[in-house]
Amino acid sequence: MELATLSRKYGEFYAPAFSIRVGADDLIRDALVAISQVEADLVLGAASRFSFTVVDAYSIEKRAFYTGRGKNLLDLLTFGAQVDVYMGYGDARTMPRIVSGLITEITTNFPESGTPELSIAGYDNSFPLTNGKSSRTWTKSRDSDAVHEIASFHNLNAEVEDTKEQHTQIEQNNESDFEFLKKLADRNHFEIYVDEQRTLHFHKPKDKADAVVRLAWGEGLLSFKPEANLAGQVTRVEVRGWNPKTKETIVGKAQAGEESGLDGKSRSAGDRLKTFVKDSSKQPTLRLRQPVFTQAEANARAKAALNERAKQFLTGDADALGLPEIRPDRNVQLDNLGALFSKVYYIQQATHKVDGNGYRTRFKVKETAL
Known part of the structure; x- marks a missing residue:
């Protein structure tokens, strides 16, 4: 818009x-x-x-x-x-x-x-989920099943995307309900939050949705400070686990180009690393050991870890006119920032404030590609 x-x-x-x-x-x-x-x-x-x-x-x-x-x-x-x-x-x-x-x-x-x-x-209304600690177990269940149960317990509406993998056991181990849900969200590369309608969200980032508004520097966008940093980035991720039935090691893999939110025009941090680390055997790799029991679960964990790392590549802080449309899990188009930084950004955090100086919205963005 x-x-x-x-x-x-x-x-x-x-x-x-x-x-x-x-x-x-x-x-x-x-x-x-x-x-x-x-x-x-x-x-x-x-x-x-x-x-x-x-x-x-x-x-x-x-x-x-x-x-x-x-x-x-x-x-x-x-x-x-x-x-x-x-x-x-x-x-x-x-x-x-x-x-x-x-x-x-x-x-x-x-x-x-x-x-x-x-x-x-x-x-x-996620505050009650942050109080106390619980320990419980779900058997032969999906992560989304546990999320539905917790949302219902706290009388929240739920916008929950079904997760495909059925786990032999899911454990909540002396954690608050919110800590537990955040753990499930991270391993699926999902977002977790409660909105103003008392709805618990547990789903993939909406980082490919249309921008809710277009802001240009000097035209609604008062300031913007982006930072692109390749330090700590990787070209691939490997997650190793163990299959107790076959007694074999499971290796899940994800590599640059599989990050979420790519638009076909920008390049991810992993893709950019390949341009000056041409020897594939020397390209930076993140290797993790996690309790995974199937190949599909290992691949999903690897992709989630790749996305988590990739979204630390491009971050930014912006200050704009007060706009209620600017909220987390939405996208905003920022222009007049030069060819490199003029693009659609995914909103991670938004602070709305009205005082004697008027209405301002400050927001933070994170992106996998530039």
């Missing part, structure tokens, strides 16, 4: 706005609470975080924080309260939801001069 199209949709980006809803209450419209800034940090493979600052709510006479309706504010902003954060432009009632989660932090400061402010923060 072109920036001009979004500009018409958002009233030329003229009136940045936000809405914070705690249960059925809009803090600004219903509780008459003054909020100076709000921020949402969305990230793949971890719980996303939100925070906002309440001002002019402390009563010196009553020594407590109150809403504009005269109710104790901390009776509303309690630990575990459900919070929905919306950001955009114009009418707050029609803005897109950026993050939904639970309050986990309440902070204030009683200064020598001035009135106290109240800082509220929390995590998205």
Whole structure:
């Protein structure tokens, strides 16, 4: 989508706005609470975080924080309260939801001069998955079966891509549910996160999808700092395991050119290494020993390890106009950066912030090729 199209949709980006809803209450419209800034940090493979600052709510006479309706504010902003954060432009009632989660932090400061402010923060609805440790076993199951069961246990919707390999045994060993799911995601080269609709995502990266918006340096893209680094990159990966039935070693292989997200125009780090390390026997190889029991599983683990390493090749930090469309597991096209760096990038992390300076979106990208 072109920036001009979004500009018409958002009233030329003229009136940045936000809405914070705690249960059925809009803090600004219903509780008459003054909020100076709000921020949402969305990230793949971890719980996303939100925070906002309440001002002019402390009563010196009553020594407590109150809403504009005269109710104790901390009776509303309690630990575990459900919070929905919306950001955009114009009418707050029609803005897109950026993050939904639970309050986990309440902070204030009683200064020598001035009135106290109240800082509220929390995590998205994956937060319950990060608490506690569990040990359990699935027999004759696929990784996706375990993911479905955990999503159901936590009352989350699930967008889960079926994994093909059936394992004799899958073990969760003294890990939080999120740590365990992240481990399963990594070995399948999947992304794991919970979105603003309370949906647990477990699937391949959407790094071949169309870009949600085109930004050019000086036209919506305020700054961009890319870094391409061949250090630590490899041309192939080998994963070795053992087949207990045949008593033979299993070797899974993946090589440059099999990385995800390749568009046929760019070259991966492994492919570039081949140009100056021409002797195939001397090309850098990553060799791993992992508990794999079939050839298909070994090949899948090798490809996942290749992709994990390859996506460390090209990374970048960007600063742009506030755009709700910029979220992790989406793609953005960045232009006016020269022939080498003008391309489509995969978004790993996005931080949305509205304060006295307006609405900005900072985001991080990662790519396998340049």
